[in-house]
Amino acid sequence: MQLLNVHTLQLTTFCDRNVSDYAILSHTWEDEEILFEDICDAKKRSRKRKNGWLKVQRSFVQAMVVGYSWVWIDTCCINKSSSVELSEAINSMFQWYKDSSVCYAYVSDVTYEGGPSVQIVHSRWFTIGWTLQELIAPSMVVFYDNAWRRIGQRQERILAQKIVGATGLPDDMVTRLNNPWSFDLRTYLDRCSVSQRFSWASHRSTKRLEDEAYFLLGIFGVTMQLRYGEGSQAFFRLQQEILKDSDDQSILAFRHSTHHKHDLLAESPRDYHMSHDIRPIYQVDFPFSHGSTTTALSPFAKMLEIPLYLCPPAQAGFSERISWCFVL
Template sequence: MRLLNTITLKVIEFVTERPSYAILSHAWGSQEIVHQDTEAEGGAPSSIKAGWKKIRGSCALALKDGFDWIWIDTCCIDKTSSSELSEAINSMFRWYRETEICYAYLEDVPPLKYAPVIGFQDLTETFLGSRWFTRGWTLQELVAPRKVDFHASDWSFLGSKADLVGIIHKHTMIDKEALKGVGNLSNFSVWSRMQWAASRETTRVEDTAYCLLGIFDINMPLLYGEGDRAFRRLQEEILRTIEDYNLMAW
């Protein structure tokens, strides 16, 4: 597992023991900082890309909270290595579960200070309407961590998962117990877990399956290019371990 140092902005690999760390959850943009960017110019990510502001913002937030290390998917995984990418995606749920805190950055949500102007009800609707709540990958990033703090476009605090569990449950229909990030998701039926993901989208068709590996505690190799077969493989792997024939309706 690679972690980004919040002071030096260098990415370091930890093979065995690793320090406590924060995690960033976000909806990807078009100019994200990738692993190769962190190796340029002495380890500092490229300031040319728009994603640089996201790196700086999340590191500043983590450092303020006392964390020297943060995991950010865009730059802590070498996606040019298919084996590393596969290992990372199969480990990702565990990494989110073991983090001290997850910062959910909602780039399309204005800060709370504008609530008196636009109205608290409108701000709540904007929060729940964020692109972050529509993405497939952010499902596990919502349910796996014990603690999730939501931040607006300027990195100001919007609220914690614990504080907002009621409206998040109502909007996503994810069970409140699952949202707490402490129990075993096997306590929830396959049907329920599939329902959590039903309205979410991924850029690549294979990721519709791959983003659910941790939700179902499944490990399987990634084969980008296989298309819809990825979801059929996921179904087969689930059926090997869970007797739930409602799955075949998906």
């Protein structure tokens, strides 16, 4: 990854093994952002006249106050003219946010008036697909308003309650059980059902249709080749990648958001808007289960092979044997 030195404004490449402590910025893209080309051209004085320059500058100030020399900002730390670098960045971005020392969430459409009544969750920041991983992944997220006044940390009780209510995220994941640095995020996410994780994204949007899949890669711990131009096929490929490693049948617990669709797999995260309470089968105590609870799913190009439990119609006893069936 490439990090910006807050003192020299120079980009430095770090390998995974020697990355330094760094701050990271989460924000919504607006007009006149500072881009990679602006940073690389040291003689381009016009960058300081762009509206986005203040956002970069204030990120540097916040980092320097607590002693960090490095900052990562998506607008200017990725060479988007290189398809290889862009693919690496999108596949690694969740981990980069997770490894950061602190994430500054800049909500440019909020004016902080003090007190617990601040309506931060009405910000556009909470409707963008990419900011979902930026809310979940870092150990420490600090919110700032349009004048860079500190609103609060994600895990602070009053703010956390607003975030949980607006996003549907689990309370203990938002608060990190008051110990963000020892919280095992990967284990926690893997214990959430596939459909539940999709539901967190069901009310968020992206400019590019393919990004509906790409911004979820880190949340599911998978990587994919980027193919901009493939449209909704990207989300189909994401589900196939998930099925390669997961036996969670809740991936089928969706409702098509468009009436004319009858596909076996979902078309977009919007199809999971009613799936936030669905748990994985291993977290449910089935009184009728006997022996193995293996539920392996086998993905194919146009079908799924699925072993399913057949629930007996009787309300008592549950003595009937479990049968296997296949959904094509």
